[in-house]
Amino acid sequence: MKRSPALVVSVLALVAGTAVAANAAGTPHSGPAAAPPRHALSADAAWCAQQGGKAETRVPYYTGTGEKITPLGGARDMCLFTAGDGSQIMIAADTLAADKPTLAALAYVRKPSGPSSPGNPSIAYCQGINGTAMFGNKPTDGGGWGPKNETDPSKAISACMFADGSVIDAWGLKYHEGGVIRGADLTKKFRAAIPGA
Structure with missing residues (x-):
């Protein structure tokens, strides 16, 4: 035709x-x-961005030992700060943007002394100030928060969670207690006025 x-x-x-x-x-x-x-940022993620961080949805993973990584239920908006030297610190976006002080913010700002450990010093410090970064009751029960569909256990960032649900990077918290800033100094980035800041 x-x-x-x-x-x-x-x-x-x-x-x-x-x-x-x-x-x-x-x-x-x-x-x-x-x-x-285009999806609008949540108020917590928007606060993260205003402070110079990058908001990412992360999920918890159980890593155990070896190369196995198992995704767990739930997800949370995390705020990631990266410094020019490549160091990073991660904090839950709702912890950073909370209107009132959180236990994670108080731990970061006040830098309470905690125990030292021959094992993982970030986990020992977190536990010593009444938080938890454990995914089980054995030292080999590891885990952390990583991007969705992650397959590399080393990408799961260990985070310290407190009784009020606030969450902060366990290594970033431990380094800050020792006077080392990783990623960014969060002291003036919290929305709430933190006593001792």
Whole structure:
């Protein structure tokens, strides 16, 4: 069947006009000009970004020993700060943006002394100030928070969780207690006024 050039141009004009009209009316279409939907940041993630951090949804993983990594239920918006030297600190976005002081914020700012340990000093410090970073009751029961669909156990960041649900990077907390800033100094980045800051 032979088509006339005028018919082809008319059909193309009709298709283009329909797509433009649908776009103007707010109706999504599948053409290349369609922009992907943008999701608004949560208030906690927006506070993270205002402070210079990067908000990421992270999930908990059980790592145990060896190379096995098992995703666990739940997810949480975390705020990641990275320094020019490549060091990082992670804190739960809702911990950073809380209107009132949290136990994690108090631990970071006040730097309470904690026990030293021949094993993992960040876990020992977290436990010594009444937090937990453990995923079981044996020293080999490891875990942490990582990006969704992570397969590398080393990407799961160990975090210290306190009784009020606040969460902060266990190594970042331990280093800060020793006077070393990793990623960023969070002292003035908390939304709440932290006593002792």
